Amino acid sequence: MSEIILEMDNIIKKFDNQEVIKNISLKVDKGEFLTLLGPSGCGKTTTLRIIAGFENPTSGSVLLEGKHVENKQPNDRNVNTVFQNYALFPHMNVFDNIAYALKIRRVNKIEIKERVMKMLSLVQLEGYEKRKIDGLSGGQKQRVAIGRSLINKPKILLLDEPLGALDLKLRKQMQIELKKLQKKLQITFVYVTHDQEEALNMSDRIAVMNEGIIEQIGSPEDIYERPETKFVASFIGESNLIKTRIKKIDEEKISVEFDKNEMIVNYKNYDNSKNKESYALVRPENVKYTREKPQFGIKSIIKEHSYIGSMIKTIVESESGQEIIVYDYDKKKDLIGIGSEVWIYFEPEDVVLVEEG
Known part of the structure; x- marks a missing residue:
């Protein structure tokens, strides 16, 4: 039986009295790769930010491992976020970027080195630890951002259009690598994209969003072969x-x-x-x-x-x-x-x- 790690219950979010999230309810299993898919402005990034704690819901609840976190700060939730723009520290090298969160927590130097080198191996950046951020390609920067987000062993990794800035060939390569990494680590991924092919290739389940609601949740096969609404049918493929x-x-x-x-x-x-x-x-x-x-x-x-x-x-x-x-x-x-x-x-x-x- 699957273990629910994240639950959103009747989430509503208003900006200037306008509902951008309209009574969303969602359950995510431990170790699942769930994608929020939809066009620009559908509410998928706002939903992700509510999970992360960067936005508070107007009403509704967010539970992480059965505990309410909707009013907790981002650093009080055991989740990390990977952004499209990487958000790396340009004055630090690769090692220090990945090690940053461990240093803040005052982890001893021997353990920091051991964990960072292991993470560099996981994201296929062995030998890059002294490289400056400006000297990396887009794909390498994205790997550093992922490594930095995973180093603290979060319960959930949130990814907001993380491959959007990459060219097509590299994006497809990174899709494969991300999925392999997620399966290897068995960490829950909640992934945001507007790219239907990306969602179909990577996800265990897909939540298709439109104008602040979830129109359908299901496996990639369900979403493609058995869409429930005209919007889902026309948006997917x-x-x-x-x-x-x-x-x-x-x-x-x-x-x-x-x-x-x-x-x-x-x-x-x-x-x-x-x-x-x-x-x-x-x-x-x-x-x-x-x-x-x-x-x-x-x-x-x-x-x-x-x-x-x-x-x-x-x-x-x-x-x-x-x-x-x-x-x-x-x-x-x-x-x-x-x-x-x-x-x-x-x-x-x-x-x-x-x-x-």
């Missing part, structure tokens, strides 16, 4: 959201209609009681097209082909004006020409129904 009309709902099957086509899909627990707009989510990799009319198909016109490395991305337009994206990983087959009439089709099991909310 590329998606086709086809407006649908619900015709009939049984216990586990729903009859839906879109573009004059009816399809029976298997879907449990779909809540249509609020009469919200409904959409059929179909990922581009699950869509196919053909010249011949299939048993189920949406009549469309080829609008565009794009070569994207490992695949061909095709955009078609249905008779109702809906643009649909198709990924084709068979790059050797002949492409159907722009302006040609085709039929789009997909399997019922690849359809996920989502609400407008």
Whole structure:
């Protein structure tokens, strides 16, 4: 059974009487890698700052290992934060930056040296202990910041867009290294990013945030394959959201209609009681097209082909004006020409129904 290390209960945060966090509740397991994912301004960094103690909630509670900490100062919580801008001391070398917190606590010199050298090994900076901060690359500075944050063995490490300033290749490399480090140390990570791929690659669970609320919490597979709202479906990866009309709902099957086509899909627990707009989510990799009319198909016109490395991305337009994206990983087959009439089709099991909310 998992052990809960962090719990946020009914958190509300107001700035100038405006709610930026709207009644968030969240539980994080010990040793978990949880990511707060969402666009700029959704409240993810404010949520992280409330956990760290840099912001106090307007109402609600924060519990660390079952104890209330919402009114405690940052240095009275056993959590540390890694910032995007590193926040390193430029006048100190690598060793002294990492050792800083231990020196403040008056740990003896022999233990400081032993722990710092071990940390340098963990973050792959052996031999860099005398190097000045200005002489390091972005990735090396980030490793120093992580090492400095971990040296005190925090219960939770909070990371606020820590890889945002790095170039793409280095960012991907650091994603792998961070995940390996987290698994090796078994420290709980709460990670903030707006990068969907980063969240999917690194997380045990993802909390997708939008306008101050958590729209969905789940594993990367749940978030990608089974989004619960239109926002989550559209924010995570590329998606086709086809407006649908619900015709009939049984216990586990729903009859839906879109573009004059009816399809029976298997879907449990779909809540249509609020009469919200409904959409059929179909990922581009699950869509196919053909010249011949299939048993189920949406009549469309080829609008565009794009070569994207490992695949061909095709955009078609249905008779109702809906643009649909198709990924084709068979790059050797002949492409159907722009302006040609085709039929789009997909399997019922690849359809996920989502609400407008």
